[in-house]
Amino acid sequence: MEIAKLTDVTRVYTVGEVETHALRGVDLTIGKEEFTTLVGPSGSGKTTLLQLLGCLDMPTAGKVLINGQDATGMNRNERADLRKGTIGFIFQFYALVPTLTAYENVELPLLLIGKKNNHKARVMELLDAVGITDRAEHRPDQMSGGQQQRVAVARALASDPLLILADEPTANLDTENGEQVMEIMKKLNQETGTTFVFATHDPRVIKYAKRVVTLEDGKIIKDEAK
Amino acid sequence: MNYILKMSFRNLARNKRRSFFSALAVAIGTALLLFMSATMRGEMRGSLDLTINLRTGHLQIHTEDYKDENMSLKRVDMIEAPLDISKQIEDIAQVKAASPRLNASGIIAFKNETIGIQIIGIDPSSAANIIYQEGLVEGEYLRADDREGVLIGLPLAESLNMKPGDTIDLIINTSEGETDEQRFTVRGIYTTDTPGYDKATIFMPLEKAQTITRTENYASMIYILLHEMDDTAAVKEAIQAPGYIVEDWEEMNKLIILVEKLSNAMMFFFNLMVLGVTSTVIMNTLLMAVYERTREMGILGALGMKAKQVKALFLTEATLLAIGGVLVGLAIGVPLVLYYAQVGFFFGDMGISGGSSFMIGNSIYPYPTFGDVISVSIAALLITILSGYYPASQAAKLEPVDALHSNN
Ligand SMILES: Nc1ncnc2c1ncn2[C@@H]1O[C@H](COP(=O)(O)OP(=O)(O)O)[C@@H](O)[C@H]1O
Numbered sequence A: 001m002e003i004a005k006l007t008d009v010t011r012v013y014t015v016g017e018v019e020t021h022a023l024r025g026v027d028l029t030i031g032k033e034e035f036t037t038l039v040g041p042s043g044s045g046k047t048t049l050l051q052l053l054g055c056l057d058m059p060t061a062g063k064v065l066i067n068g069q070d071a072t073g074m075n076r077n078e079r080a081d082l083r084k085g086t087i088g089f090i091f092q093f094y095a096l097v098p099t100l101t102a103y104e105n106v107e108l109p110l111l112l113i114g115k116k117n118n119h120k121a122r123v124m125e126l127l128d129a130v131g132i133t134d135r136a137e138h139r140p141d142q143m144s145g146g147q148q149q150r151v152a153v154a155r156a157l158a159s160d161p162l163l164i165l166a167d168e169p170t171a172n173l174d175t176e177n178g179e180q181v182m183e184i185m186k187k188l189n190q191e192t193g194t195t196f197v198f199a200t201h202d203p204r205v206i207k208y209a210k211r212v213v214t215l216e217d218g219k220i221i222k223d224e225a226k
Numbered sequence B: 001m002n003y004i005l006k007m008s009f010r011n012l013a014r015n016k017r018r019s020f021f022s023a024l025a026v027a028i029g030t031a032l033l034l035f036m037s038a039t040m041r042g043e044m045r046g047s048l049d050l051t052i053n054l055r056t057g058h059l060q061i062h063t064e065d066y067k068d069e070n071m072s073l074k075r076v077d078m079i080e081a082p083l084d085i086s087k088q089i090e091d092i093a094q095v096k097a098a099s100p101r102l103n104a105s106g107i108i109a110f111k112n113e114t115i116g117i118q119i120i121g122i123d124p125s126s127a128a129n130i131i132y133q134e135g136l137v138e139g140e141y142l143r144a145d146d147r148e149g150v151l152i153g154l155p156l157a158e159s160l161n162m163k164p165g166d167t168i169d170l171i172i173n174t175s176e177g178e179t180d181e182q183r184f185t186v187r188g189i190y191t192t193d194t195p196g197y198d199k200a201t202i203f204m205p206l207e208k209a210q211t212i213t214r215t216e217n218y219a220s221m222i223y224i225l226l227h228e229m230d231d232t233a234a235v236k237e238a239i240q241a242p243g244y245i246v247e248d249w250e251e252m253n254k255l256i257i258l259v260e261k262l263s264n265a266m267m268f269f270f271n272l273m274v275l276g277v278t279s280t281v282i283m284n285t286l287l288m289a290v291y292e293r294t295r296e297m298g299i300l301g302a303l304g305m306k307a308k309q310v311k312a313l314f315l316t317e318a319t320l321l322a323i324g325g326v327l328v329g330l331a332i333g334v335p336l337v338l339y340y341a342q343v344g345f346f347f348g349d350m351g352i353s354g355g356s357s358f359m360i361g362n363s364i365y366p367y368p369t370f371g372d373v374i375s376v377s378i379a380a381l382l383i384t385i386l387s388g389y390y391p392a393s394q395a396a397k398l399e400p401v402d403a404l405h406s407n408n
């Protein structure tokens, strides 16, 4: 069964008098254990599409099904509930909570979804998976960009989601760190079966993908498996 | 520790200086409110105490038509054989002292100056008048059989440059509606630390006052002091004085009680103003925090933080500022108030003259109560937390996706 299914989705941003058609009729199905990338030039609608997949945003028209549930027409709290334990996010700017340590950042989604026990083992396992157990007690400002992004990957995985959405996860990393993060994501995809969808326009990242969806001007112009 | 509490603490630590000054605003507000309410209460209590001790007593017996202000010396307006009545009243256990007083108006002439004054005839040996004996600053106190001596208040003595032993002329109204003039000697100089009263009141023994005003065996009133103010109603019931009326301190001090109510109402608005300023500071601080952390709220939202948890986060920050501020405010305010409750603030003569029904001493002694500490603390806490409510709901309203687009 598919994890996410978008049917004829459009998204129009209205700022004052100006209307921007970020997505113009997109159909997209994401299946289990996929490792898919969204590519396309800047402004083509990648971020918008990820936000719709993640139920952070609502389409102007069309239908969004997540894990079999229709997200269109849900209110904010219902969408938050739908996201819980289903979807994890990785942002372009590492986006860790600056006041929390690496450990606490990874633990936070568990606390937010109300899991009470056995965080420690789970969090340490995740930090180990991204290779930064030695930074557990460090705050984001005491870590490099690559380390922060790896913590963000661990955090996205914490609640054991079905789907992880990553928006240009390597855009702010050098080649070595970027590839390291991609390797980790790929390994987690293979070992845990978690589905990954990531937006990028970085060719070094595209080569990791099993499926490449190309966007241009708010439309899918190519969708190929590798 | 609860993660919201932990995050709130750390968020406050992010901008330590701003948090410090916000808490300080709450602290200053709390201390100020405490100080003001204790001072106001002290002032009112002091004023009532003084008026009772100097002028009205806890209870007073006089004729129906007697008015303190006009100091009538007509016999119909006065009490006959007052000593018999006061002796009976002193037999009541709760009564500390009951003593006749004669009030007359007159003029004092010394060297080339003349000043209108009130003359009170008292029984110098009664416990009701011990306050004047204790307040003696120079010379001697009066004796009951003194026929020439008077007691002069300190501010009057200073302004006329009088010393014990000096002779003065007194022109006094009499029962017959005439005036009599006699020479007296200043025996002593007293102070009650109530300039308005002391500069306009002189004392002589009751019998001499009766003779000079031609009211032998009469008095204006019987002045009664109790051991405990709370016994007023009971003693009032017990007093037998047919043909006369008994008034209690509440009836005689309506003006003070009214002013007290009025000043409580004023205090309420003053409190609102202080708390309004405090609340503005807190609201501003938290709104800035919401603005600065917009992107972070988006991330937290994407991670699963719900609107009510976001609200709880900001309200917890407001609560921590409130608790910190109030504790510091109490730490500053309580010792300060207790100190001034001991030493008082001196400000001298407020220019309110004797004979008026409002006695104001030359110092205010703040009178803090536990109830004030509690109610000021609760008010400051509540207002501060409530001021967090608006910023908190603003933060909770942010859609994660919009918040993520923000540049902050
Ligand atoms: N919140 C927004 N308000 C208005 N216009 C937006 C907003 N987000 C994106 N857009 C516009 O929508 C189009 C698609 O943007 P986006 O999805 O961010 O593309 P990409 O991620 O591929 O660069 C762009 O033209 C962008 O300017």
Ligand SMILES: [Mg+2]
Binding pocket: A046, A047, A048, A167
């Ligand atoms: Mg983008």
